[in-house]
Amino acid sequence: NHSQISRVPVAIKVLDVNDNAPEFASEYEAFLCENGKPGQVIQTVSAMDKDDPKNGHYFLYSLLPEMVNNPNFTIKKNE
Secondary structure (H helix, E strand, O other), rough: HHOOOOOOOOOOOOOOOOOOOOOOOOOOOOOOOOOOOOOOOOOOEEEEEEEEOOOOOOOOOOOOOOOOOOOOOOOOOOO
């Protein structure tokens, strides 16, 4: 019945939209030795996010586009 319809504007304020950006778990500083061997692990990094995860956090690490084809550096996911 059209006589029973009304319209009311509603404003919704979202209070929690990733309040905390992901950050490294600690400060990292890597040192490379000139006699390092190919495939040698240089640095292991991890990140954290202070926001409460529903299904756990997942982070994706990648090299800059200009470094993707550089044979001297790779990123390996180790779960």
